[in-house]
Amino acid sequence: MHSFSLNQWALDFQGNLERILTSISIAKSKGATLRVGPELEIPGYGCLDHFLEGDTVLHSWEVLAKILASEEAMGILCDIGMPVVHKNVIYNCRVIIYDRKILLIRPKMWLANDGNYRELRYFTPWVKHRQWEDHYLPRIIQTITRQVKVPFGDVLVSTQDTCIGIELCEELFTPSSPHILMGLDGAEIFTNSSGSHHELRKLYRRVELIKEATLKLGGVYLYANQQGCDGDRLYYDGCALIAINGKVIAQGSQFSLNDVEVVTATIDIEDVRAHRAKSSRSMQAAQSERYHRVEVPFALSGGKFEEVKFDDIAGVSPTQGPEVKYHTPEEEIAFGPACWLWDYLRRSRTQGYFLPLSGGIDSCATAVIAHSMCRIVAEAARRGDKQVIADARRIVGESEDSGYLPSDPKEFAGRIFHTCYMGTENSSVETRRRAKQLAEAVGSYHTDLNMDTLVSSVVSLFSFVTGAKPRFRAHGGSNAENLALQNIQARLRMVLAYLFAQLLPWVRGGNGGLLVLGSANVDESLRGYFTKYDCSSADINPIGGISKSDLKRFIAYARDAFDLPILTEFLEAVPTAELEPITETYVQADEADMGMTYDELSVFGRLRKVEKCGPYSMFTKLVHEWGSLLSPTQIAEKVKHFFFEYARNRHKMTTITPAYHAESYSPDDNRFDLRPFLYPARFPWQFRKIDEVAAALPDRSQHASKDKTE
Template identity: 60%
Template structure:
C-alpha cells in the first residue's frame, strides 16, 4: 500500500511580542494536527515572538522569552508524539540567527539556522540576524531552562537532514526558496523526501502565483514540499496572507485559505512517499546525486509512516488546482483582514473616514464594508474569537443576528465635510447614499465657518487677503486657501473620531482612516497634515487604476449600485470654487494621468531607473504617442514634482502595503527627501534631443 505519511502545515495569526497568545495558537495547531493523525507539523517563520518585531530583535528579552515559550510548548501533554518545527531567534556563540528548532516528545532534535536572509524590499533581516554558512554544522549549548527540562546539554545546529526510521526531511526557510541555488536542490539529491519551508511572506497584489510556481517547481524532481506562512497584521504595514500548502512531485495537493479571519488554520494531507520513487528515476538526476554534498544526518527514533495494519479510512492526497483571487478580490480581502486585525488589537471602538464623494474615500469605505462582511461570515461559521471581538466592539449586543450593514453601523462612521462654493450636490449625494447602503453612521456638515475663521485670522494678521485662482489670486494664494480646507478637515476628523462614540452613549474612540492612493503619494498630490494624515490607510499602497477596477467589481459583488456613479465621476479634490466654466480636476492639476503615474512609479522603484534611463525607456514604449521631447517633458515634470514633494513621505500615514512601487519612506522606499534639480541628467537628455532633432531636420531637408 506504500509508505503513507500524514503531515500538517499551518497558518497562524501571530502578534509581535504576544508570547502567551502565540504559544496558545501554536499549541492549538499542534492539537488539531494530532487529531488529524499527523506525525509532523510545520509552523510559520519566527512564529514564537512574531515576525514583525523590527528592532525588538536587538533585545535579549526576545531571545530569552522565545526559549521560555519553547519549554512550555514541548512540555505540554498535547504536543507529544509528533515532530514539531518551531520558529524563533537564537544566539550561537553570541551571534544572532533566525532559526528553526525541531522537537519531539519533550526533546530538542536540532536547530536549523537561516542561510539566505531576506534583505531587500520590505525586509531588513541582516539588521537583526547573521546568515548561517551553508553546509556548516556545529554543536549548540542549550539554555539552562531547556537543559533542566530535557536533560540535554547540547544539540546539533546547522545545515542538516533529519532521518527518521522511515523517511528523510530537511528544513528550508522562506527566502531560501526564492534564491537561484536553493538548499532544497541539494537536500533532494541527498534523498530528503520532504522539504519544510517556514515563511513570513507578505501579501502583494498578483504575487501568489509566483509563490505557488516556486513551490510546485521545487518538488518537480520528486518529493514533498510543505509550506507554512504567517497570516494577519504583524503590527505594521504588511499583511501576511497565509495560503500554506503541500505539494508532491510538482502538483499541489493541499492549499490553505489566502484571506481569512481565523487565528489558527491547519492543513493536513496523507502522502505516499513511495510515489517519490518514480519521479526520481532520471539517470541524469542519479548522476548529480552521486556528486552532491553529503549532509550530516540527525537520526530520529520515530516512525512517520503507517506500520502494520493500515488505516483503510486514510485518503491519499490527490492533485488539486491552485486557487487564486483576482486583483480586485485581493483588494477587497487583504486590506479588510488587515483592518480587522488592527481594530481588534488596538482596542479602538471602530473606524472613521472623511467621505468626500470621490473614488478614493469610496474605496476606503467599501473595504471597511468588506471587513464587516467577513466578520459576519466568520460569526455565522461559529468562529469564537471573532464573536468575542465583535461583541466587544458592539458593546455587548448579540452579534450572531447582525447583517454586515448592522455590524458596520456599530463600528464605522463617516462624514461629508463640504463647502458651499466648492462642494457639488453630486459628491454630497454620493457620499450619503454610499454610507446608507453599507450601513455606516454618517454625518453631513459644512466647514465654511471654520474655513472663514482661519482665512479671517490670517488676513488680519498679515494685512493681506488671499484669493482663489478663479478670483484672480496667485498660485501661492490659491494653494494656501485649498490647504486651509484640507487641514481643517483633518482637525475635524479627529474631533469627530474622538467624540462620536461618547455622543452616542458609548466609550472609547475611533481610528481615522486615510484615503490617499499610492499614485497621489508618489506625485505628492496631497496636502501635508491634511485629511490624508490619519491613523492608518488601507489604500495607501494601491494604485488608482486598481482601485477603479476594485470598485467596478464591488458594485456587483457587494450589490452596491451607487459605486458606478463614483467610477463615472471626474476625480476632483473640490478645493476650489466651482464656476460656470471651471471645475477642479485632479489629473489637470497634476499635469499627468493616473495611468502615467503608475508607469513612472514602476520604472523608478521596481526597475530602478533614474531620470535618463526612464526617458530612454519611454522614448521606445511611447514612440507611437509622443515625440522624444514630449517624453522628456513628461519625465522631467514627474521627477520635479516627485522631488519637491518627497518630504511629504516623512509624514505619510502608515498604509497597507500592496504595490511594489509604494513610496512610503518609513519602511519600503529608502530614498532622501531633499533632492537636487537633476541638472546633469537633464543636460545629457537635452544634448541627445538636439542631435535627434538636428538629424530629423537634415533628413527632412534632403527629402
C-alpha cells in the same frame, strides 16, 4: 502531514503560545506526524528592532519551554520558529522537537534584505553550509529536555522511514536553493516556514517556485506561512501549501480571519522515490556532498498507501483538487485590506473606524473595503467563529453572554464604521449626495457638515494679524494664495476628523475612540498630490499601496459582487479635490492639476522602483514604449515633470499615513522605499542629458499618425 497558517502578533508571547499549541492539537487530532509552522512564530515575525533585545530571545526560550513540556507536543515531530543566540550571534532559526527533546536548531542561511525586509539588521546568516556545531542550551530548557547541548547548523533530520530537509522563506526564492543539494543527498520531504506578505498578483510566483522545487528534484514540499497583521503595514496572506513532485495537492485560504488554519495531506513516499528513478538525477545524486543527519526514533508513516485527503479546520476548507486557487486583483483588494483592517481594529482595542467621505473614488474605495471587512466578519459569525464573535462583542461594547452576533454587515457597520462629509462652499451637490448614498448602502453611521465658518475664521485671523486677505486664483489671487486657501480646507478636515473620531463614541453613549482612516492612493503619494497633514494624515490607510487604476477596477468589481449600484456614479465622476471655486470656465480636476494621468503615474512608479530607473534611464525606456504615440521631446517633458514633482514633494513621505502594502512601487520612505526626501528637484545634469538625446532622436509618433490617416 500538516502545514499551518498562524495569525501571530509581534511580542504577543502568550497569544502566540496558545495558537501554536492549538495548531499542534489540531494536527494530532487529524492523525498528523509532522507539524510545520510559520517563520519566527514564537515572538512574531514583525518584532523589527525588538529582535536586538535580550528580552525577545529570553521570552522565546520561555515559550519553547512550555511547548516542550506540554502534552500537546508529545508524539509528533514539530518544526517551530524563533530567534536563537549562538556564540553571541543572533540567528533566525527553526527548532525541531520531538517528545520533550530538541533534535536540531537550523539557522537561516539566506536572509531577506530588500523591499519590506531588513533581516540583516537583526540576524546573521549561517554561512557554514552542510556544517554544524554544538549549541549549549539555557538551563530552563535543560531542565525539561535533560540535554546540555544539541546540533546547530545545516543538518537533515532522518526518521525511520524518510529524511527531512528544512528551508526558511527566502531560501526558496534564491537561485541556488538549499532543497536542491538536500534532495540530491536523499532528503525526500522539505519544510518551508515563511513570513511572506501579500502583494497584488504575487501568489502565482510563490506557488510556481514551490511547484518547481519538486518538479525536477522530486519530493514533498510543506509550505507554512504567517497570516494576518503582525503589527505593521504588511498583511501576511497565509495560503499554506503541500506539493509533491511538482504538483500542489493541498492549499489553504489566502485571506482568512482564522487565527489557526491547517492544510492536511496524506502522501505516499514511494511516489517520490518513483519520480526520482531517473538516470541523470541518480548520477548527480551519487556525487553530491554529504549532509550530517540527526536521527529520530520515529516514523512519519502509519502504513502503506493512503489516498490524499483534505480536512476542514475552523470552517475553512483547503482547495478541493489539484487546481491552485488564485484570486483576481480586484478580489485581492476586497479581501486583503479588509482582513488587515479587522486585525488592526481588534488588536488596537479601539471601538471602530472614522472616515472622511468626500464623494470621490478614493474615499469610496476605502469605505467599500471597510464594508468588505464587515461582510467577512458577518460571514465568520454566521459560521460560529468564536474568536470573531468574541472580538466583535468586545468592540461594540456587548458582554460576552449578551448573545449578540455581528451576522448582518450593515448593522455591524452601523456600530463600528463612522463616515462624515465635510463640505465647503467649493463642494458640489453631487459629491454630497454620493457620499450620503454610499453611507446608506454600506450602513455606516454618517454625519454631514459644512465647515465654511471654520475656514473663514482662520482666514480672518490671518488677515487680522497680517493686514492681507488671500484670494483664490478664480478671484484674482496668486498661485501662492490659491494654494494656501486650498490647504486650509484640507488641514481643517484632518482636525475635524480627529475631533469626531475621539468624541462620536461618547455622543452615541459608548466609550473609547475611533481610528481615523486615510484614503490617499499610491499614485497620489508618489506624485505628492496631497496636502501635508490634511485628511490623508490618518491612523492607517487601507488603499495607500494601491494604484488608482486598480482601485477603479476594484470598484467596478464591488459594484456587482457586493450589490452596490451607487458605485457606478463614483466610477463615472471626474476625480476632483473640490478645493477651488467652480466657475463657468473652470472645474478643478486631479489629472489636470497633476499634469499627468493616473495611468502614466503607475508606469512612472514601476520604472522608478521596480526597474530602478533614474530620470535618464526612464526616458530611454519610455522612448521605446511610448514612441509611437509621443515624440521624444514630449516624453522628455513628461519624465522631467514627473521627477520634478516627485522630488519637490518627497518630504511629504516623512508624514505619510501607515498604509496597507499592496504594490511593488509603494513610495513609503522609511520601510519599503529607502530614498532621500531632499533632492535637487530640477536634476540639472540628468535633465540636460535627456534634452540632448531627445533632440537627436527621430520622432516616430508623426509616422504613426500618418499611417493612421492613410
